[in-house]
Amino acid sequence: MIERTLFLEEHAIFRAAVRKFIENEITPFHLQWEREGIVPRAIWEKAGAAGLLGCSIPEEYGGTGADHLFDFVLVEELARAGITGPGFAVHNEMVMPYILAFGTEEQKRHWLPKMVKGEVIGALGLTEPHAGSDLKNIHTRAVRDGDEYVISGQKVFISNGQLCDVVVLATKTNPEASSNGVSLFIVEAWREGFKRGRRLEKIGLKAQDTSELFFEDVRVPASNLLGPEHGGFKLLMKNLAQERLTQAVRSAAVVETVLDYTIDYVASREMFGHTLGDFQNTQFKLADLKTEVTIGRVFVDRCIELFMAGKLEGNDAAMAKLWLSNLHGRVVDECLQFFGGWGYMTEYPISRAFVDARITRIAGGSIEVMKHIIGRSLFEKRGNANHR
CATH class of the missing domain: 1.20.140.10 (Butyryl-CoA Dehydrogenase, subunit A, domain 3)
Incomplete structure (x- = not known):
């Protein structure tokens, strides 16, 4: 076997801790979660308490400021154990990086500490019924109305869709433009008009909740815009x-x-x-x-x-x-x-x-x-x- 020189002793110590967490807190329950089609919120809070979420998030935003190899260790150990239920990768590797890289200081300080603790679960809202890999062709609209945007549309195949508290959502703010008309928003699940659709039945990844999400004239403040308007693509x-x-x-x-x-x-x-x-x-x-x-x-x-x-x-x-x-x-x-x-x-x-x-x-x-x-x-x- 070729030696992996990327990972150091501190990563090995963390890997052992991750394996122990999986062995004690996930593996004994995973078959039941597969039957139920969803994992309990409690496992997110336990993972946060164990330091498994947002390892590479800087300390000022609630993380440990560790290098990203720690996040990859978590991905690898869940894969080795055959664990597909908890959507930690979406939360760690997709949602938080968008907020960290492109969010305002206020957005980062509000959301990231809660996500590191597992108190807030993130989802990424990209795919639509008629726009999968073709993100330029999304139909979800965000229309400016004073100090707010009004969002209408539908997303599908959204991991963590039933559990999520916040969605990084791709919308069209200029429907006449192609890629230059896409904007990203942070949308809270508690907002009026946000609706969870079906928990979709899949042939695999049975324990990971995958859902439809609907946005029916959801009003968000302009401060929820993530990055520049029309710059989302x-x-x-x-x-x-x-x-x-x-x-x-x-x-x-x-x-x-x-x-x-x-x-x-x-x-x-x-x-x-x-x-x-x-x-x-x-x-x-x-x-x-x-x-x-x-x-x-x-x-x-x-x-x-x-x-x-x-x-x-x-x-x-x-x-x-x-x-x-x-x-x-x-x-x-x-x-x-x-x-x-x-x-x-x-x-x-x-x-x-x-x-x-x-x-x-x-x-x-x-x-x-x-x-x-x-x-x-x-x-x-x-x-x-x-x-x-």
Whole structure:
């Protein structure tokens, strides 16, 4: 195994604490949460008290000011344990970074300490019924009316939608413009006209609440605008790289874990007087998977290094998500085959890993969109070179 030099002793200590928290506070209850389709608010408050939320948020806003590797440790350990219920990644890696990076001083001091404690749960409102990866085409409107904006529209597939107290919401403030007409708002769930729709039934990620959200003439003060008016699309593009890297980090941890317990299984599973691991076909397939998983890990860790240095470009994050999403789906599928009929039974972790894997090629921008981003960047660079 290639040594991971990114993570230091303090990260190892934190990792041990995260594993203990998961073992005591999440794993024993996760199957019940999957049946209920939602996690209790109490787990958010416990996670906040344990220091698992907003690790990299500066001290003046309620965090510890630790480096972002601590947040990635949490992503990895939840993935290794097969935990998909608590939407900590949305809260930590998507909502808080928008507020921290683009919020006013008042917005940061009001929201971030509560989010670090788990008292306030965040959601990101981007996707609409007719606008998934195409954020330029959203229909949710925000119309200025004096010192307020009136927001109307609908969002769908919103993680933490049933539990959220606040939504970072993408709207159109200029419907005639394309990307230059998008604005972001911080919208509180208690405001009149904010309505939660169905808790959507999914084939995977059963314990994570995913919802429709409706905005029926919701009035918010102009001070709830996040970043400049009409400047929301540029802000989204800046932070989507972090979201896609987070998904790649999760996939890398999942495939490593799935491969490890598959190797353990075939080493003990007897068939025709041998173990399943004795057969050349098994060894060759696992050799291929091990090689690809290792390549994925090295690439993801390099992207983390670039992110930590502030040098991660959008097309690099897109390549990480593309490679790891495809690898994620292939590894769980091929590993499940080794388990035979038991792999189809939900009591085995491999079966849940299989259904939970499918979303990785859709969420945060589909793999087709990733290919578009990567391909376009190749020709943009060639065009720039031709004009020098």
